[in-house]
Amino acid sequence: MADLVAGTGELYGQQPSARFFFDAEPQELRWVLRTTDDAINVTVYKFPDVAVSPDLPDSHGTVIWQSTYPRPAFAHAVLKAAHTVLTEHGEAGYRAKWVMHPYPSGLVQDLRRLHMRDDVCDLPHDLPCP
Ligand SMILES: [Zn+2]
Numbered sequence: 798m799a800d801l802v803a804g805t806g807e808l809y810g811q812q813p814s815a816r817f818f819f820d821a822e823p824q825e826l827r828w829v830l831r832t833t834d835d836a837i838n839v840t841v842y843k844f845p846d847v848a849v850s851p852d853l854p855d856s857h858g859t860v861i862w863q864s865t866y867p868r869p870a871f872a873h874a875v876l877k878a879a880h881t882v883l884t885e886h887g888e889a890g891y892r893a894k895w896v897m898h899p900y901p902s903g904l905v906q907d908l909r910r911l912h913m914r915d916d917v918c919d920l921p922h923d924l925p926c927p
Pocket of ligand 1: 919920922
């Protein structure tokens with residue numbers, strides 16, 4: 798969750814892309830977010846062996862999912878997902894479930910601020926700040 802929120806936030810700066818991976822032992826699931834104008838292209842690559850694959854280029858992986866979204870809609874969906882997780886588990890529950898990883902309140906607030914500042918989004922923003 799934190800990686801997805803942070804990765805999305807990075808795309809509001811000078812960064813043309815952000816990447817992070819989920820350790821799905823023995824596989825690696827690598828998420829690559831790329832910005833093109835006001836759209837975000839999301840590609841998920843699968844690598845068979847997470848022990849070696851973080852060093853491999855994307856082209857060595859298998860594309861298992863790819864989609865493009867307008868940035869406002871994508872950021873909004875990420876914020877909404879983060880909010881849902883928080884509502885469901887609470888900060889303490891989140892920390893218990895994802896041992897060692899506190900709920901990324903700061904990252905969520907940053908992304909929310911960027912989204913409100915830079916995106917034209919007609920969806921309701923009644924999500925309470927964490
Ligand atoms: Zn929005």
